[in-house]
Amino acid sequence: MTNKAILVSFLAILAIALTLNTVVAATNSTGFVDITGVNINGVSASTTTPAVAGEVSDTVPVEVFFVANQDVSDVKVKVSIEGYKDDISASTPRFHVVNGSEYVKRFSIQLPSSMDLDNLKEGLSVHVEISAKELDSVDADYAVEMQRDLYSLNILSVDGPDKTSAGSTVALDVVLQNNGNSRMDNTYVKASIPELGVERTVYFGDLSPSEEETYDNIRDANNKVLYLSIPRNAIPGTYNVIVEAYNYDASTTVKQKLVIEGTQSGVLPTITSKAIAVGEETTFDLVLVNPNSRMVVYSIVPETVQGLTVQASEPIVTIGADSSKTVQVKVKATSSAQEGTHLITVNVNSESGLEKKVDFTVNVEKTSTSTSNVTGVTSGSNTVLILTVILVIIFVVLLIVLIVLLTKRPAETEEFGETSYY
Template sequence: MKNKAFLVSFIALFAVALAMTTVAAVDFVDVTDVEVDSISIALDNVGNNIAGSVSQTVPVVVKFTALSDASDVKIRTYIEGFKSEISDETSRFRIVDGNTYVKRFTLELPSSLDLDELTEEELMLLVRFSARGLDSQEVEVPVSVEKNQYSLNLLSIDRNEVVEAGSRLAVDVVIENNGAERLDNVYVRATIPGLGISQKVYVGDLENNRDAFDDDINDARERRIYLTLPRDAPAGNYDLEIEAYNHDTSVTTNTRVVVRGVDTRILPPVTAKTIAPGQETVFDIVLVNPSERLVVYTITPGDSKGLFVEATEPIVTVSGDSSRATGIKVRASNSLEEGTYLISVNVHSETGLSEQISFTVNVEKAGSKTTNVVSGTDGKPNTVVVLTVILVIIFVVLLIILIVLLTKRPEESEELGETNYY
């Protein structure tokens, strides 16, 4: 009897557990229709798949009737198996038994890059319902993603983000045929609209898929485009536009490039000199070009009363990563009065550099106390005076040596005798 009672109790417990499981598994909504891109599964009698194109954004409409009251209901539509998440979902809401609801979603179908080897794929669109305290339920909708007949894709664009005005910008582009048909005579073009420069190169013919056994049959190619920036290009940020095209299709993408001016330097080693009326002198200017390209400078001296000022080289070219010295020649008129005179020199380059340098000229007559007696009439050292000073110094040194020798007494020699002891 005890065994029978135990068996009856076990069967009753199992029946209760089964009943609870059955109740928990009961659907709380009845999905009446799912529309993908305006195609209704219920009304349009879809037998196979709903067709869509790669990267297409499609609307999804879900219609359902509540079979019971539920709270914290959420609906999520998604496609699994891709690196980029493809999903859309509602916020939490409440449903009432017997009422019919409509929820709308937007999904972007996988791109050709997401599909394996760019083949057409059959996917499954999943619609999942969840609610607090209830088991989730899910509806599957088959979707077929098809490639466009003619389509190009820019897989990568590589370039230096910062370039100097006047230099060459190299742009490496990888172009791919991700359509269903072969594309002939494909070109790729790079343009900086803000600078008015553009260049294109020939890519060739692109197949719609890659042949693993023949390297000549390829669906992607890499090309390099060179853009020469103007020397006077203003510094700033510019749009770089890349376009791949042929007579059937085209694709365009934009990126950015920063153009900076050439960081040149103008250095005057000496900014002040003294001359007499009628004399001339030369001020040196060092032009430094740390950039990688050649820079052209224009030197324009300003006017100064009583002084004749000119550049020894009005136009100077300095190669990349180097420096060069040039001069400003200044001559005082014979009637120029003593005093201090200011000279201004303007230096310009085609890179946009503009700098003004100031020099000071002190004019003193030859008889002035402050005149350098060692200098000649042309401001250079007087050779005769210098030689005279050197000879005087040598004579004084020799005289001192002679006096020392004459005043020195000879040392008395000490005779050493031999003593014998007997």
């Protein structure tokens, strides 16, 4: 009797277990697919523990295995990591699944960077979602334990100008952080422009993963300014500025663009045409303007002209910031100069090369222009003298006539009256 009761109890328990298993199986199969497994970076992932270890900024493969419970179209699989500054996700195009078939979809995602982690280690979830049109999605979260590198440096920012000019100085404000798990001693930052052969290195000191209470001067980040002097003869164009942070254990590099513009200048000729005779000399004024915030050096180079001697009063001219200066270009017609118009070209150069070509014209005449002017003045003077003499003579004659008329006494008139007889 006792044995029979025990057997009945055992059968009852087995029936209950089978019923529960059927219910659970039915519950797990309510979706149009079942997720049978997820591998992250080649490791089987779990929704709880143990978590898959992840290193900052690593790009890892993700594999999603699932079984279809019915025929469905427009199916899409998506994996994502949420809760960070940048969205991390990947998805498949829409596809069709057949009931009872097993599928695997593969992705590559980049894990968060060290800048996204608040602590030396941090847990996150990789969310897997399988969706279809007009059906409930099937999803699950899989655990990943993030950790920083043992030794790692991160250049948080490099602030500097995008444009500059040759001969100027560029200031780069660099912020460096220790985003590893260990203290970084004796860190340096080097900024360079390889195409110009320019570089500068600055000592940044010791950096700790977190602020150390024992040493006030050791922090997890530091910033300093590096100054790069651009050569005066730098050719205008776009250059790479490379900033490298390093110590004995680690290094990192960032790159940014710098545009070097040509020197701004103004070359203003005044009078551009004159006439001279053989053997005579004349000058042209050339105004040089420097609108830059630094000193600029100009060179004045006249081109050779047959029969003419051309030279600048100052072949090398130094002009301060926001200033101007006038330079004279002297032109002399030698005895071999031919009569006619001659073109004179003057090249104005700065540190960055040719700034402007200035053209003057000189008309060479056989007769001296000054002699012609004197002859004309002399002829004019003689005419004025003759007219003056004539006017003086007329004035004298008129004056004599007036004097004569004033000094002549009028004749006495005879009076005729009645004769008286006594």
